[in-house]
Amino acid sequence: MSIDARNHDDAETFDGSGDGTGDEENKSRIARWANDWIQNPEKAYAVMLVFLGGVLLTTSLFPLYWLFNVSMAPPGQTDIPLLPTTIDLSVFIQVFQQVPFARFMFNSLFYAFTVTVFVLLVGSLAGYAFGRLEFRGKTPLLFSLLVLSFFPPATLFIPLFRA
Numbered sequence: 001m002s003i004d005a006r007n008h009d010d011a012e013t014f015d016g017s018g019d020g021t022g023d024e025e026n027k028s029r030i031a032r033w034a035n036d037w038i039q040n041p042e043k044a045y046a047v048m049l050v051f052l053g054g055v056l057l058t059t060s061l062f063p064l065y066w067l068f069n070v071s072m073a074p075p076g077q078t079d080i081p082l083l084p085t086t087i088d089l090s091v092f093i094q095v096f097q098q099v100p101f102a103r104f105m106f107n108s109l110f111y112a113f114t115v116t117v118f119v120l121l122v123g124s125l126a127g128y129a130f131g132r133l134e135f136r137g138k139t140p141l142l143f144s145l146l147v148l149s150f151f152p153p154a155t156l157f158i159p160l161f162r163a
Contacts, residue, residue: 066080069082069084071091071092072084072086072087072088072089073086073088074086074088074090075088075090075091130142
C-alpha cells in the first residue's frame with residue numbers, strides 16, 4: 001500500500017494508480033457530492049422532488065402539447081414532427097363557420113356553472129347536516145354514501161347503453 005493510500009482520510013475513493021490524469025479529482029468531486037448528500041439529506045430530497053416533479057409535469061403536459069401540435073398541422077398530414085413546421089388554422093375557421101360553436105360553448109359553460117353551484121349548495125348543506133345534527137338513519141345513510149363512493153363514475157353510464 002502506498003503512503004498516499006494510508007494517509008487518505010477524506011471521503012473520496014482511492015484506486016492507488018496515482019497517474020495524475022484527473023481521475024482522482026473527478027472521484028474526489030463525486031465523493032464530496034455524495035458525502036454532502038449523506039450529511040444533508042434535505043438537499044437530496046429537494047433535488048429528487050424537483051426531478052420527479054419535472055418528470056410528472058412532462059408526462060402530464062406532453063399529451064396536451066401533442067394535441068395542440070396535431071391540431072395545428074394541415075389536414076391530411078400523417079407524419080407529425082415533434083416541433084411544428086407550419087401552422088394551419090383552416091380547421092378552426094371551418095368549425096366556427098359551419099356550426100354555432102360559440103353558442104355551444106356558452107351553453108356548456110352555463111350548464112357547468114349552474115350544476116356546480118347547485119351541487120356545492122346541496123352538498124354543503126348535506127355535509128353540515130351530517131356533521132352537526134343527530135337524526136335517525138344517519139349511520140345507514142353515511143354508510144350508503146361511502147359504498148356509493150366506491151363505484152367509479154363511469155359505471156353510471158352502463159344503463160345508457162343497450163345490448
